[in-house]
Amino acid sequence: MNRNTQKWYDKPVTKIILITIAFTWIFPVFGFVLSSFRPGEAIKRESWWDAIYTGKLWTELTLANYSEIFFADNLDRSFYNSFAVTIPSTIIPITIAAFAAYAFAFMEFRGKEPLFLLVVASMIIPLQMSLIPLVQLFKSGVEVFGLPIIPALDINGTFVATWFAHSGFGLPLATFLLRDFMMSLPRSVIESAKIDGASNMTTFFKLVLPLSVAGIAAFATFQFLWVYNDFLVANVFLGVYKPENLVVTSHVSQLAVGAYGEAWHLRTSGAIISMIVPLTVFFSLQRFFIRGLIGGAVKG
Amino acid sequence: MGAININNVGKIYPNGTRALEDVNIEINDGEFVVLVGPSGCGKTTLLRMVAGLEDITEGEISIADKVVNEIAPKDRDIAMVFQNYALYPHMSVYDNMAFSLKLRKLPKDEIDQKVKDAAKTLEIDELLERKPKALSGGQRQRVAMGRAIVRNPQAFLMDEPLSNLDAKLRVQMRAELGQLHSQLETTTLYVTHDQVEAMTMGDRVAVIRKGVLQQIDTPREIYLYPKNIFVAGFIGSPAMNFVYADIKTSAKGTTLIFGNDKISAKDAPEALKEYEGKEIVLGIRPEAFEDSVYANKKEFTEEINIDVSLLEQLGSDTYIHFFKDIKPVQTEAIEEILADEGEDISVLGTQTKFIARINPNATIEEGQNINLAIDPTKLHYFDPETGMAIT
Numbered sequence: 001m002n003r004n005t006q007k008w009y010d011k012p013v014t015k016i017i018l019i020t021i022a023f024t025w026i027f028p029v030f031g032f033v034l035s036s037f038r039p040g041e042a043i044k045r046e047s048w049w050d051a052i053y054t055g056k057l058w059t060e061l062t063l064a065n066y067s068e069i070f071f072a073d074n075l076d077r078s079f080y081n082s083f084a085v086t087i088p089s090t091i092i093p094i095t096i097a098a099f100a101a102y103a104f105a106f107m108e109f110r111g112k113e114p115l116f117l118l119v120v121a122s123m124i125i126p127l128q129m130s131l132i133p134l135v136q137l138f139k140s141g142v143e144v145f146g147l148p149i150i151p152a153l154d155i156n157g158t159f160v161a162t163w164f165a166h167s168g169f170g171l172p173l174a175t176f177l178l179r180d181f182m183m184s185l186p187r188s189v190i191e192s193a194k195i196d197g198a199s200n201m202t203t204f205f206k207l208v209l210p211l212s213v214a215g216i217a218a219f220a221t222f223q224f225l226w227v228y229n230d231f232l233v234a235n236v237f238l239g240v241y242k243p244e245n246l247v248v249t250s251h252v253s254q255l256a257v258g259a260y261g262e263a264w265h266l267r268t269s270g271a272i273i274s275m276i277v278p279l280t281v282f283f284s285l286q287r288f289f290i291r292g293l294i295g296g297a298v299k300g
Numbered sequence: 301m302g303a304i305n306i307n308n309v310g311k312i313y314p315n316g317t318r319a320l321e322d323v324n325i326e327i328n329d330g331e332f333v334v335l336v337g338p339s340g341c342g343k344t345t346l347l348r349m350v351a352g353l354e355d356i357t358e359g360e361i362s363i364a365d366k367v368v369n370e371i372a373p374k375d376r377d378i379a380m381v382f383q384n385y386a387l388y389p390h391m392s393v394y395d396n397m398a399f400s401l402k403l404r405k406l407p408k409d410e411i412d413q414k415v416k417d418a419a420k421t422l423e424i425d426e427l428l429e430r431k432p433k434a435l436s437g438g439q440r441q442r443v444a445m446g447r448a449i450v451r452n453p454q455a456f457l458m459d460e461p462l463s464n465l466d467a468k469l470r471v472q473m474r475a476e477l478g479q480l481h482s483q484l485e486t487t488t489l490y491v492t493h494d495q496v497e498a499m500t501m502g503d504r505v506a507v508i509r510k511g512v513l514q515q516i517d518t519p520r521e522i523y524l525y526p527k528n529i530f531v532a533g534f535i536g537s538p539a540m541n542f543v544y545a546d547i548k549t550s551a552k553g554t555t556l557i558f559g560n561d562k563i564s565a566k567d568a569p570e571a572l573k574e575y576e577g578k579e580i581v582l583g584i585r586p587e588a589f590e591d592s593v594y595a596n597k598k599e600f601t602e603e604i605n606i607d608v609s610l611l612e613q614l615g616s617d618t619y620i621h622f623f624k625d626i627k628p629v630q631t632e633a634i635e636e637i638l639a640d641e642g643e644d645i646s647v648l649g650t651q652t653k654f655i656a657r658i659n660p661n662a663t664i665e666e667g668q669n670i671n672l673a674i675d676p677t678k679l680h681y682f683d684p685e686t687g688m689a690i691t
Binding site for chain 1: 373389479
């Protein structure tokens, strides 16, 4: 290959660096996976690399951890809970953000720029800071001058609370990403629809929405993974002490520190089981995901 | 179908940039008017203002005798064809064409009829089920046209519709568009950057420069009687030759002196006498020259002596390039035309360059010294200060 046409990632030095990074990343995951197949006592007695060295590893491999979690520990209920949190928390912000993004991208209205800035700025609010005010809001609502602006719904501990919270935290990024995606659609196509007689609603539903599928799928993947992997928001709004409300992430963490003490073998296998869902989502939406990210770079 | 009236229209962008100034164009019912000019001259802006995609800052635009300044694009009853076709990528060709009709809530069978008729006219009836992605550039162009004609609108607005096609296809589509227009007779406003398109397609051509309408007339009038140096230099390929010339009037007539050459003007405008003793810009089209051997002496009555520096034989024509040791004409207009071709004023050098079109049978070699005949009735005279034609 000609030296000039060689890409930066084809150079031996970069290859070595990249392989090192990849190895560093995979190494603990590899150990993690191995541990999930080893009995609890074995993990505590001997590190997995020693076990490989002594050759004991091959004799002690077992599926017992997995069966214990699957059958003994109510994990199916947690999966069910996780979906009950994640699916609405993905759909709600996308629906709202798609409309908002269309308005920001294609409509002219007073205060559009400052409003959009506000949306972008709200991305930098750390969600940890808003947890306590949100809990208060969900509990006792808002009263201004004696008027109940938001009623005291007392929805803490219900799934609706997590939907509200996750939707709120996801909305700014969703609006930002979708607006960017929509603005990368060829402008003349939208103008053409305008001349053809389409109202904003028609343009949105018939043109912009179908053409934004890639962007929507990309954000849906982000949001789904983030909500599914989330631990903090679910624990705050659903509560840790009601076992029937546990989501997968909370459940797995409890396996290690709760009733089981240092149950590493269960923790690892539980984590791997919980990874199945995000991996499935990622790989099934990957096609859109990658197209969504580069979607703006290529002229439609 | 309707006429389009553009009255004293101006455009100032919110950031203060002026894109158009006091443009007046009346497009008659069924007329094909071409807006032509260099990139960034405001021609597309004007078209978009007619379409309703840009606000009208000053003046008034009316379509079919209805002022449309405050009317939304969808209610102006016009159809637009975009440079990049702007097809709806997720819809089939049929749905692309039916889109506007469906929005108008026409009955299904009527839509079907109209789409199929339009498809037949454009010879795309085989492609109705395909998606735009599966079409060639020329086919996409036809679909874009089809989407416009199914609506039978008051007017077509076309924004450089052929510029994305390759040269051969462009020539073909140009002819087809012309044919289509004579068949449908819909008022058309057509924006192009290509002066050949402008000349061949337009009933009338409007030349725009820096947001100001320079001249609007039939292609023939524009070519024969350009109002200023810009129009003269922009329209015509190869471009008109410009040279500084001194005027000397005597009882016998007017003599033009450039470099060592003297030619006597024929049918020169009266106003030229006022430039006695002064310098003017003389414009000579390439075809106003002829090899003196082949020249018809009745028309080509004057002669100059030149050294051929470059010979271009195209078969049907022969172009010869030659230089005269005269300071090249540098005006803003010429600078702008050069800039539009991606050149700048430095290409002019220190000598005036001429291109002459001569009889292809002439046996001439590069470097040869020959006599070139000139038809003095085909000369153009411009004021060097204002750039306006002296008439």
